[in-house]
Amino acid sequence: MFFDAALIESIPRLFTPVLLAAIGSALCDRANVFNIALEGMMLIGAFAAVVGTFYTGNALAGLGLAIVSGALSGLVFAYFGVTRGGDHIIVSIGFNVLAIGLTAFLLGRIFGVSGQFDDPAIVQLPRIHLGPVADIPLIGPFVSGQSILVWLAIFLVVAVTWLLKNHKYGLRLRAAGQNAAAMRTVGVSPERVKTAAVIACGVLCAMGGAQLSISNVTLFTEGMSAGRGWIALVIMMMCSARLPWILPTAILFGLVDAFGFRMQGLGLPQQLTESMPYVLAIVVLMLVFRKRTARYAR
Amino acid sequence: MNASLRVLLVPLALVAAGLLALLAFDATRAAVAAFLDGAFGGRNNFNLYSTLGRFSILLGLAMSVLVSFRAGLLNIGAEGQLVLGGLTAALVGVYLPAPPLVVALAALLAAMAVGAGWAVLAGLIERGANVPLLIGSLLLNYPASYIASYAVSHPFRDVNSGATQSFRIMGEASLPRFTGTILDYGILLIGGTALLVILLERTSVFGYRVRMQGYSYPFARASGYPTHKLYYRTLMISGAIAGMTGFVAVFGMNQRYIDGMLTAPLYAWTGIAAVLMAAIIPWATPLTAFFFAALATGAIGMERSVGIPREVGQIIQAVIVLYLSGVAGKMLSNLGGKGR
Numbered sequence: 187m188f189f190d191a192a193l194i195e196s197i198p199r200l201f202t203p204v205l206l207a208a209i210g211s212a213l214c215d216r217a218n219v220f221n222i223a224l225e226g227m228m229l230i231g232a233f234a235a236v237v238g239t240f241y242t243g244n245a246l247a248g249l250g251l252a253i254v255s256g257a258l259s260g261l262v263f264a265y266f267g268v269t270r271g272g273d274h275i276i277v278s279i280g281f282n283v284l285a286i287g288l289t290a291f292l293l294g295r296i297f298g299v300s301g302q303f304d305d306p307a308i309v310q311l312p313r314i315h316l317g318p319v320a321d322i323p324l325i326g327p328f329v330s331g332q333s334i335l336v337w338l339a340i341f342l343v344v345a346v347t348w349l350l351k352n353h354k355y356g357l358r359l360r361a362a363g364q365n366a367a368a369m370r371t372v373g374v375s376p377e378r379v380k381t382a383a384v385i386a387c388g389v390l391c392a393m394g395g396a397q398l399s400i401s402n403v404t405l406f407t408e409g410m411s412a413g414r415g416w417i418a419l420v421i422m423m424m425c426s427a428r429l430p431w432i433l434p435t436a437i438l439f440g441l442v443d444a445f446g447f448r449m450q451g452l453g454l455p456q457q458l459t460e461s462m463p464y465v466l467a468i469v470v471l472m473l474v475f476r477k478r479t480a481r482y483a484r
Numbered sequence: 485m486n487a488s489l490r491v492l493l494v495p496l497a498l499v500a501a502g503l504l505a506l507l508a509f510d511a512t513r514a515a516v517a518a519f520l521d522g523a524f525g526g527r528n529n530f531n532l533y534s535t536l537g538r539f540s541i542l543l544g545l546a547m548s549v550l551v552s553f554r555a556g557l558l559n560i561g562a563e564g565q566l567v568l569g570g571l572t573a574a575l576v577g578v579y580l581p582a583p584p585l586v587v588a589l590a591a592l593l594a595a596m597a598v599g600a601g602w603a604v605l606a607g608l609i610e611r612g613a614n615v616p617l618l619i620g621s622l623l624l625n626y627p628a629s630y631i632a633s634y635a636v637s638h639p640f641r642d643v644n645s646g647a648t649q650s651f652r653i654m655g656e657a658s659l660p661r662f663t664g665t666i667l668d669y670g671i672l673l674i675g676g677t678a679l680l681v682i683l684l685e686r687t688s689v690f691g692y693r694v695r696m697q698g699y700s701y702p703f704a705r706a707s708g709y710p711t712h713k714l715y716y717r718t719l720m721i722s723g724a725i726a727g728m729t730g731f732v733a734v735f736g737m738n739q740r741y742i743d744g745m746l747t748a749p750l751y752a753w754t755g756i757a758a759v760l761m762a763a764i765i766p767w768a769t770p771l772t773a774f775f776f777a778a779l780a781t782g783a784i785g786m787e788r789s790v791g792i793p794r795e796v797g798q799i800i801q802a803v804i805v806l807y808l809s810g811v812a813g814k815m816l817s818n819l820g821g822k823g824r
Contacts, residue, residue, distance in 0.1 A: 281802070
């Protein structure tokens with residue numbers, strides 16, 4: 187059967203990395219930082235997660251190191267993009283190349299391998315089993331036995347929505363994006379808020395990377411983020427950074443990914459199924475933006 | 485001293501100080517020597533020629549990127565255009581039964597047409613459906629490399645070899661090499677194209693209009709330029725140059741299409757970096773492209789002789805782009821096109 191438990195079980199772990207990065211991207215967008223370095227931030231997070239897990243034998247420590255690395259990524263981006271006032275597109279291009287180079291460099295230096303590193307010492311993130319719920323058909327495998335990051339991502343959608351709507355810092359974040367000058371007149375530094383947003387984005391992307399490297403699999407491959415950062419950006423753009431829309435859109439992309447893997451099992455070549463999310467991204471973007479009075483376009 | 489000069493002098497001073505520090509110790513001096521040997525030395529200047537070979541690819545991509553950036557179009561899809569151009573060239577080179585010269589010309593034209601088509605596709609997506617060119621052209625990179633990877637791993641795979649690669653192209657049709665070197669005539673083709681781009685940008689009406697459109701789109705419209713036509717033509721030229729670069733890579737260096745040969749070395753991103761480092765000034769772009777080519781082959785040399793990983797080259801390149809993001813960014817935003 188096509189729609190079996192294994193397919194449903196794989197959807198959450200496929201959409202979670204993209205969802206986490208999309209939340210981060212939405213924060214940046216609301217603060218008017220055009221961060222397209224999600225790809226690089228995820229890659230660095232994925233690598234740091236593997237390093238942390240390998241040396242401690244504890245996946246949570248790996249996640250912790252990923253979070254630290256994500257914060258550092260955000261800090262680097264913020265230094266060049268916000269403090270020094272560089273063009274965000276150029277900073278992102280530089281950062282993505284930096285991430286590719288740095289992870290490959292450290293892979294060789296730390297583990298003495300190139301291309302891929304995997305070791306039995308790398309363990310998976312803890313999973314949450316929901317006992318009897320797991321036996322419910324269709325829903326059971328979707329909600330039970332998923333990694334903690336899946337639940338954290340869904341929780342963050344709610345939390346960040348609330349934060350942006352109600353909390354002081356959420357309001358400041360949006361104000362920094364909408365009218366930085368007005369914000370300065372009331373004595374809050376928009377640069378600081380933007381820096382915080384980029385750091386938060388880095389942390390979220392790195393957690394997405396950790397989901398890729400120490401939950402979906404337990405290894406690191408060069409370039410393992412494989413364009414998911416771009417998909418996350420596209421999801422954020424489709425939804426105009428509105429989080430309640432980002433969750434279902436991310437699930438849709440998870441579904442497409444899961445279908446792709448299934449089609450591979452049915453004999454379709456891997457390269458064609460792997461390009462499906464990108465083709466879908468272009469088509470959906472075209473449908474969504476067709477009527478829109480070009481917010482991003484000139 | 486004005487501000488822009490100060491911006492340039494501080495990094496220059498740092499670089500100079502860094503070089504002095506490098507030359508002060510034996511170990512680092514060995515690394516510098518290995519770097520220089522890797523970039524310019526070797527037996528019979530072998531490494532110099534491989535630097536020049538890489539330079540021709542980077543120059544082609546840099547020119548492709550330059551044409552779009554100069555017009556204010558953030559086309560960062562050079563990678564997809566390059567890959568599909570290279571694949572097309574390889575397929576024509578392998579399967580077209582014709583005299584060598586015809587095969588080479590057909591491959592060149594087909595590669596340019598496919599590259600141009602892929603770039604125009606991103607343009608159609610922007611003009612037809614408001615999807616920013618930055619995003620559209622980037623997303624198209626992924627299907628392009630997956631298509632190429634599929635083509636050489638299934639229908640057009642060289643079944644006699646273990647690697648995922650196409651068959652060898654017709655031997656007589658490949659680009660001739662300078663006698664006694666590994667450098668092929670592709671560098672002349674790309675160099676000529678670069679020269680043409682630099683000259684036409686300065687002297688032709690088309691180049692002037694493209695530049696003005698880049699500086700200010702409303703100005704170009706108000707002056708009655710055919711902005712629609714300019715838009716697509718610029719993209720076509722940009723894509724065609726990237727496709728031509730793919731042809732040169734396949735008919736020169738490798739004589740076949742190998743999976744990942746154009747994407748793994750990050751050629752397209754390095755080309756963008758070269759354009760940004762040159763602050764989108766045409767005549768300066770060949771210099772920065774050469775610099776990045778030497779950086780990459782020099783880093784490979786360091787890996788060979790003193791065991792410093794070659795990724796150091798990429799890291800240095802990225803740091804340069806990050807530090808120049810302010811300067812080059814001003815250029816980009818003056819170009820009005822920001823991509824959003």
